[in-house]
Structure formats: structure tokens, C-alpha cells
Amino acid sequence: MRFAVGDILNFKIMKNARVRTGGNILNERYVQWISAIEMPVENFVRKNEVVLSTAIGCGHDILLFKKFVEDIIQSEASALIIALGRYIYDVPKEVMELAEKHNFIIIEIPWEIRFATIIEDVLRELNDRQFKDREKSEKVQQELLKLILKETSLNEISGYIQKHIGCPLVITDRAGIIQDRAEACKPGARWKYYDMKDCISTEKTPAVLPQDPMFQKFHLIERKGESILQLPILKASGDIQGYLFVLPPNDLVIEEFLNQYRVNVLEHSATTIALWLSRQNAIEEAEMRLRSDFVLELAKGEFSSREQAESRAKLLGFNIKLPYVCIAGYPENLALLFKKRKQHYASYEHWLDSMIRYIEEEIYYAAQSLKKEVMMTYQGEKLILFVEITSNENPAHHFLDLVERRLRNLLPDVIISWGIGGHQEEVTAFKKGFDQAKTALQIGRNKKGAGHRVLYENTKVDRVLLTLAQNKEMKEIIVSAIEPLIQYDQQRTMDLIGTFTAYNECHGNVSQTARLLNLHRQSLLYRLRKIETLTGLSLIDTDDLFLLDLSIKTWKLGLTEARYPINS
Numbered sequence: 001m002r003f004a005v006g007d008i009l010n011f012k013i014m015k016n017a018r019v020r021t022g023g024n025i026l027n028e029r030y031v032q033w034i035s036a037i038e039m040p041v042e043n044f045v046r047k048n049e050v051v052l053s054t055a056i057g058c059g060h061d062i063l064l065f066k067k068f069v070e071d072i073i074q075s076e077a078s079a080l081i082i083a084l085g086r087y088i089y090d091v092p093k094e095v096m097e098l099a100e101k102h103n104f105i106i107i108e109i110p111w112e113i114r115f116a117t118i119i120e121d122v123l124r125e126l127n128d129r130q131f132k133d134r135e136k137s138e139k140v141q142q143e144l145l146k147l148i149l150k151e152t153s154l155n156e157i158s159g160y161i162q163k164h165i166g167c168p169l170v171i172t173d174r175a176g177i178i179q180d181r182a183e184a185c186k187p188g189a190r191w192k193y194y195d196m197k198d199c200i201s202t203e204k205t206p207a208v209l210p211q212d213p214m215f216q217k218f219h220l221i222e223r224k225g226e227s228i229l230q231l232p233i234l235k236a237s238g239d240i241q242g243y244l245f246v247l248p249p250n251d252l253v254i255e256e257f258l259n260q261y262r263v264n265v266l267e268h269s270a271t272t273i274a275l276w277l278s279r280q281n282a283i284e285e286a287e288m289r290l291r292s293d294f295v296l297e298l299a300k301g302e303f304s305s306r307e308q309a310e311s312r313a314k315l316l317g318f319n320i321k322l323p324y325v326c327i328a329g330y331p332e333n334l335a336l337l338f339k340k341r342k343q344h345y346a347s348y349e350h351w352l353d354s355m356i357r358y359i360e361e362e363i364y365y366a367a368q369s370l371k372k373e374v375m376m377t378y379q380g381e382k383l384i385l386f387v388e389i390t391s392n393e394n395p396a397h398h399f400l401d402l403v404e405r406r407l408r409n410l411l412p413d414v415i416i417s418w419g420i421g422g423h424q425e426e427v428t429a430f431k432k433g434f435d436q437a438k439t440a441l442q443i444g445r446n447k448k449g450a451g452h453r454v455l456y457e458n459t460k461v462d463r464v465l466l467t468l469a470q471n472k473e474m475k476e477i478i479v480s481a482i483e484p485l486i487q488y489d490q491q492r493t494m495d496l497i498g499t500f501t502a503y504n505e506c507h508g509n510v511s512q513t514a515r516l517l518n519l520h521r522q523s524l525l526y527r528l529r530k531i532e533t534l535t536g537l538s539l540i541d542t543d544d545l546f547l548l549d550l551s552i553k554t555w556k557l558g559l560t561e562a563r564y565p566i567n568s
Contacts, residue, residue: 002030002259003129005050005079005105011121013113020091022079022105029078029105030256034122036115039064041071048255049077050122052115059087062094069095073102080104081118085111130260137264140164144272154180154276161269165262170245171233171273179242179277217267220254227254231266233274241277244270291316295377299326299384301431318375322388325396326421326433328441329383331359332450333415355411359383362406370399382441383416384434389423396420400453417445418453439463446557465554481551484534496534497552499527504549508539 006026009017019026033049039057051072058064065088072080080099082091091106099106109118147157154171158180162169171180221228226247233242244266248257294316303309313320334355338348356378363385367374373388387399400418407414419441421433436456443462444454468474485496499517503524506512514524528539537544 002256003032003126005029005031005107007031007125008050008079008118008122009107011118013117013121014109016110016113017081018108020106020108021096021099022103025103026105031078031122031126034119036119039068041068041075043075045072045075045077047076049075051077051080052083052118053080054083054086055088057087062092065092066095066098069098069104069106073099073104078105079107081107081109083111083113083115084108133259133261133264137261137268140265141268141272144268148272148275148279154273154280157269157272157276161265164265165246167249167257168247170247171242172245173242173277174240176243218258218263226250229254229258231270233270233277235274235278241274241281244273287316291318291375292377292379294318295375295384295386296379298375298386298430299377299434301428306426306428319373320375320430322373323390323423324373324375324386324430324433325389325423326430326437327383327385327387327396327400328419328421328434328437329385330381330417330441330445331355331383331414332417333413337413355414356383358410359407359414359416362410363403366399366402366406370402372399382438384437386430386433396455397453415451417441417450419444420453420455422456439466443557462557465550465557468550469554469557477547478551478554481535481537481548482555485531486555488530488534494527494530496527496531499524500531500539500548501552503528503539504545 004027008014008031009019009026022029030048031050033046034052035045035049036052037044038053038055045051053068055065055068058068069080082088084090091108096106098104143160144157147160158169158171170178172178217231219230221230229246229248231244231246232240233244235241246266248254294312297303298309298320303312309320334352335348337355338351341351360376360378360383363374363376363383367387375386377384387396396418397420400420404416407416419437419439421436421438421440423433440454440456440459443459443466444452447462448454469478482497485500488494489496499513502516503510503513506516510521510524510528513519514521517524519527531537531548532539535548537548539545539548
């Protein structure tokens with residue numbers, strides 16, 4: 001029980017004290033401090049403080065004395081103890097009425113009682129109670145540490161905490177995703193009305209009592225007419241790794257609920273949960289590395305037998321007997337985004353790791369919502385996904401639509417290019433699917449630019465060009481045809497390559513091409529003659545036209561050893 005004003009009146013030294021107002025709330029007003037003070041009050045009185053005074057300087061002036069008492073009341077003090085006999089002989093009627101109006105306690109004591117003796121008795125009692133609370137909370141701390149050493153579940157830990165604080169609690173990660181609820185927080189309990197993510201995403205919440213160091217870590221959130229206490233769970237580095245939410249009883253004021261014992265228990269609990277989460281995170285990170293390495297080995301075809309792959313997959317929780325489609329993704333602009341935000345992060349590597357984690361989480365959530373198995377890794381700046389399919393139809397577009405919709409909400413500025421391979425049902429086909437997805441990604445990025453998705457099955461023509469470009473003689477022919485145009489475009493910024501592409505798409509119609517490019521007819525004809533002069537090819541010769549078109553398409557795919565960057 002907390003120390004109340006009524007407990008002070010039980011002291012032997014207070015036997016001649018007389019309660020003038022607030023007699024009905026003596027055991028409801030708690031005492032955290034005691035001090036002797038005279039005018040002026042200003043900000044020298046704290047909440048839940050018992051004030052001792054002789055009323056020196058105001059006792060003979062009713063208005064001044066009334067103002068003095070009013071200031072003490074506004075400071076939310078617990079009570080005022082007035083020594084009668086020198087500066088004041090009786091509490092004026094006006095002051096009594098003021099105190100009764102605000103339901104405030106005023107106690108009279110004889111002049112002979114020394115303030116120092118009262119202060120000594122009160123501090124002794126406060127220290128004794130705090131010592132007992134510390135002893136109890138230290139026992140709780142020891143039990144919590146034992147639970148950690150026994151590798152107890154988070155549910156058992158939260159249940160133990162709830163038993164000692166006497167109310168429901170919820171543990172979340174830093175994003176507000178619930179990690180555990182105490183037993184009292186089953187479906188149907190008050191917690192079901194709260195979205196913990198919403199509690200975290202709100203504006204900065206105030207500390208319970210900003211002026212009191214004991215309450216600095218506790219923040220107050222108001223939801224649906226009820227108060228929720230939020231306590232951060234910190235890593236050793238000081239970074240937040242989660243939150244502890246407590247729902248106090250409705251019939252208790254927050255300051256009354258947060259006594260010294262509960263504050264100590266909750267702080268010990270936050271430390272214990274931090275240790276549990278750190279250990280769990282280490283386990284999960286090790287498991288994630290093993291799963292990531294397995295997916296990479298699968299994509300590279302490094303398993304010597306189906307049995308070996310299935311055995312490893314089973315240990316890691318994968319089912320590779322299902323049919324999968326491979327998707328390769330390339331985040332295009334992460335380095336650029338970091339430059340805009342780097343003042344908030346220690347290093348690019350740390351920031352990149354966080355970004356990839358966010359992207360992977362959204363991919364997992366998308367797979368879960370579609371009830372699909374997904375295997376994933378991030379290697380060599382590429383995301384490699386194997387997504388379960390349930391028919392011969394390629395489900396990749398529907399899956400990626402959901403992923404990109406989620407990412408737009410979380411990371412709206414991130415641009416990702418996707419390449420989609422064919423589906424496979426055999427272990428040996430995982431490598432084939434990855435090679436296809438990788439090829440589709442490369443072709444899409446070079447041909448269409450960033451942020452597109454390309455199906456491998458739609459790249460037949462491009463793959464023909466790829467095959468042709470592997471021939472040494474063909475490479476030389478292509479480069480000799482395209483290189484003069486590249487050099488001229490770089491020097492004059494005339495875009496002859498774009499001009500030829502538009503001309504060819506318009507089937508040689510000069511007027512239509514001029515309108516498409518928003519050029520004067522004579523300017524277009526000048527460009528077309530320049531193309532013929534530089535390449536030595538005729539635009540009315542079908543063979544020359546085919547060769548130049550083939551050379552430009554191959555160059556745009558980035559499949560030749562061109563010495564100049566691709567215009568995208």
C-alpha cells in the first residue's frame with residue numbers, strides 16, 4: 001500500500017493534530033515528498049507533496065494567506081500542515097471554504113511540534129516502504145533472470161509479469177507487431193479493441209509525470225476513453241527493439257497505479273524482455289542466413305541429388321516438392337535514396353540492410369495473404385524469389401501486384417525491376433528457372449529501363465538477338481554499324497538512334513515520323529541523310545535497313561561489347 005496523509009496522522013508526534021478540511025480523503029491522498037515552505041510558492045511544490053508551513057509573511061493578511069493556500073492547491077500537493085501560535089492562530093473561514101471547494105486537506109498542529117521531527121518520521125516511513133518495495137522487486141528481477149536462463153517462452157515471462165503488476169500487458173516489436181499477450185489478454189479481453197501499430201505510429205506521447213525522473217520512461221496513450229502505458233524495450237546500444245504496453249485498471253489514477261514497486265518490476269521486465277528478444281533475434285538471424293544460403297545454392301544448382309536438397313529443405317522448413325516460379329528483382333535506386341537521407345543513418349550498409357529487411361517482410365506478408373509458399377534470398381544486389389504456383393498459369397503478376405501495392409505504402413520511392421522465369425517442379429529445374437528470371441531481368445532493364453517486369457516467355461526475339469550477339473563476327477558487324485551513330489549522338493546530342501527507331505516504327509513514312517518526333521520535315525530528312533552518311537547504309541535498301549535495325553536492337557539490350565553507355 002502507498003503511504004497516505006492518514007498514515008502521517010498515526011504518528012505519535014501528530015496526536016494533537018487537528019484535521020480542518022478534507023477529512024474524508026485522508027487515505028486517498030498519497031505522499032511522495034514532504035517539505036517546509038513559506039511564501040512565495042512558485043514552482044517549489046511538487047505533486048503529492050505534504051507542505052509544512054508557519055504562514056510567516058501572510059498569516060496576518062487573509063488575502064495573502066488565501067493566495068498562498070491557493071498556490072499550494074494548484075501545485076497538486078497532498079496536504080498543508082499549518083503550525084498555529086505565532087503567525088496565525090486559526091485558519092480563516094475564507095481559506096477553509098477554498099480548501100473544501102477543491103477537496104484539499106488542511107491540518108493544524110501546535111507551534112511546539114518541530115517540523116524537523118515530522119519530516120524525519122515521514123522520510124523514515126517512506127524509506128522503509130521503498131526498501132521493502134525494492135526487496136520485493138529485486139526478488140522479481142532474480143526470478144525473471146532465472147526464466148531467461150531456463151530459456152522460458154515469452155508467454156511464460158509475460159504471464160509472470162502480469163501476476164506481479166496485476167493487470168493485462170502486451171509485448172510488441174518496434175513496428176507494433178504483437179509478440180505476446182499475457183494470459184488475461186485472450187480474445188474478448190479489452191486489448192482486442194486496440195491496434196498496437198496505431199499506438200506506435202501516433203505523435204510523440206507525453207511522459208506520465210515529466211518532472212518526476214521515476215516516470216520519465218513511461219508514456220501515456222489515450223485510446224477509446226482508456227489509458228495505456230507504453231514502456232520502450234531497449235537494446236544495449238540504446239536503440240528501441242520493442243515496446244511493453246500495460247492496461248491499468250479503470251478505477252485507478254495512473255500515478256496511483258505506478259507505485260515504486262510496479263515501476264521497478266516493469267523496468268526489470270523491460271530489461272528481461274530485451275534479453276529474450278536479443279537472444280531470439282540472434283537465433284532468427286542465424287536461421288535466416290541458413291535459409292538464404294540454401295535458396296542461393298538451389299538457384300545455382302549446387303545440390304548433387306534431389307535427396308540431399310529435400311533433406312536440407314525439410315530442416316529449414318521448406319517444401320521443395322511444390323511447383324515454383326522464379327522471380328529475380330533488382331532495387332534500382334537505393335543508393336540514390338540513401339544520399340537523400342544519409343544524415344539519419346550511420347552507414348549505407350546499415351541502411352541497406354534495413355531496407356532489404358523491409359522489402360523481404362512485405363514479400364513474406366504478400367505470400368501469406370495469398371497462402372503461397374515463398375523461398376527468398378538477397379545476393380549480389382538481386383532479390384531471388386521462388387514462389388509457389390498452383391497451376392500451369394504464371395501467378396507472378398498477381399503476386400507482384402500485391403507486393404508492389406504493399407511497398408508503395410511503406411517505401412513509396414523505391415523502384416524495383418523484375419524478371420520472371422518459367423515454372424519448375426524438379427530440383428534440377430530451380431537453376432533453369434533462376435537463369436531464365438535473370439535473363440528476363442537483364443533484358444527488361446536494358447530494353448525498357450528501371451521499374452518494369454518482364455516474363456521470360458515474352459523475350460523470344462530478344463533471346464535470338466542474344467544468341468546472335470555471342471558470335472564474334474556478328475559483334476564486329478553490329479559495332480561497326482552502330483558505333484558512328486553513338487559517337488555522333490554523344491558529340492551533337494541529336495539522337496540519331498532514336499530518330500531511326502521512330503522512322504522504322506513508322507515503316508519509312510517521313511511525314512508520320514516528323515509528327516511523332518515533333519520535327520520539321522526538312523530537319524528529319526537531314527537526320528536520315530546523316531544516318532546514311534555515317535553508317536554507309538541505305539535506308540531504302542531492305543537488307544541495310546534490317547542490319548541497322550538489328551544492330552540498334554542488340555545494342556539497346558546491352559548484349560554487345562559497346563564502349564558507350566546505353567541511352568535509357
